[in-house]
Amino acid sequence: MKPDNVLKISGLKVAYGGIKAVKGIDLEVDRGELVTLIGANGAGKTTTLKAITGTLPPCKVEGTIAYLGQALNATQHATKSFKLVEQKLAMVPEGRGVFTRMTIHENLLMGAYTRNDKAAIETDIEKWYTVFPRLKERSTQLAGTLSGGEQQMLAMARALMCHPTLLLLDEPSMGLAPIMVEKIFEVIRDVSKQGITVLLVEQNAKLALQAANRAYVMESGAITMTGNAQDMLHDPRVQAAYLGE
Numbered sequence: 190m191k192p193d194n195v196l197k198i199s200g201l202k203v204a205y206g207g208i209k210a211v212k213g214i215d216l217e218v219d220r221g222e223l224v225t226l227i228g229a230n231g232a233g234k235t236t237t238l239k240a241i242t243g244t245l246p247p248c249k250v251e252g253t254i255a256y257l258g259q260a261l262n263a264t265q266h267a268t269k270s271f272k273l274v275e276q277k278l279a280m281v282p283e284g285r286g287v288f289t290r291m292t293i294h295e296n297l298l299m300g301a302y303t304r305n306d307k308a309a310i311e312t313d314i315e316k317w318y319t320v321f322p323r324l325k326e327r328s329t330q331l332a333g334t335l336s337g338g339e340q341q342m343l344a345m346a347r348a349l350m351c352h353p354t355l356l357l358l359d360e361p362s363m364g365l366a367p368i369m370v371e372k373i374f375e376v377i378r379d380v381s382k383q384g385i386t387v388l389l390v391e392q393n394a395k396l397a398l399q400a401a402n403r404a405y406v407m408e409s410g411a412i413t414m415t416g417n418a419q420d421m422l423h424d425p426r427v428q429a430a431y432l433g434e
């Protein structure tokens with residue numbers, strides 16, 4: 190393993206009953222990189238992220254996943270996702286996963302529950318309120334009553350409250366208006382510039398490749414292409430299959 194490896198997936202296979210969702214993939218993310226995993230519906234992208242976070246339903250898993258050199262178990266820490274936050278591994282799942290019966294402010298505090306620097310936590314919350322003024326206006330509103338876009342902003346801010354080493358994002362642009370998509374991608378780029386390592390799963394291949402350093406293309410459970418994101422933006426095969434060009 191390279192010393193700057195944050196995440197290393199080797200030979201990962203996931204099968205849901207007879208459905209082989211992931212068929213032996215290798216994927217690595219180095220410290221400070223923004224890596225994107227793109228691919229069509231059903232390619233196996235979310236399954237790959239769930240294997241990293243240990244949130245897969247009961248299914249057959251083979252291969253290894255190492256985070257900062259330590260093996261993660263793809264199925265057994267499902268009930269211990271708080272452990273991931275303690276290890277500074279944060280995930281913004283598809284469908285957001287905010288605490289619906291808590292206010293925005295309480296959600297942000299929950300994101301920081303592993304920290305005890307109270308004053309700095311409040312400073313961070315204020316910082317996120319500046320980035321997303323909509324959240325500030327609604328700080329006492331229950332998260333379950335927020336719009337999809339507002340929940341996405343909150344989920345992202347909450348994940349970042351733990352100052353993660355690795356941030357996993359599952360389809361952050363899904364269901365958002367174009368202006369919101371731009372905002373979310375601006376935040377992703379900023380987070381990356383601050384040195385946080387990011388693995389971004391996206392169907393919006395153009396935006397993802399524009400933001401990323403490196404990319405993997407997943408098709409029917411296998412990695413079919415990998416390389417520099419800018420090169421892939423100009424690759425005719427990627428353009429034909431994913432960029433509508």
Ligand code: ATP
Nearest residue numbers: 205208210229230231232233234235236237246392
């Ligand atoms: P999308 O972009 O549409 O979210 P994806 O690339 O994230 O797709 P996955 O959600 O990982 O794809 O799904 C990969 C395959 O595994 C699909 O064929 C899907 O139907 C199947 N699958 C996912 N979850 C389950 C499950 N719990 N039980 C059975 N099959 C599943």
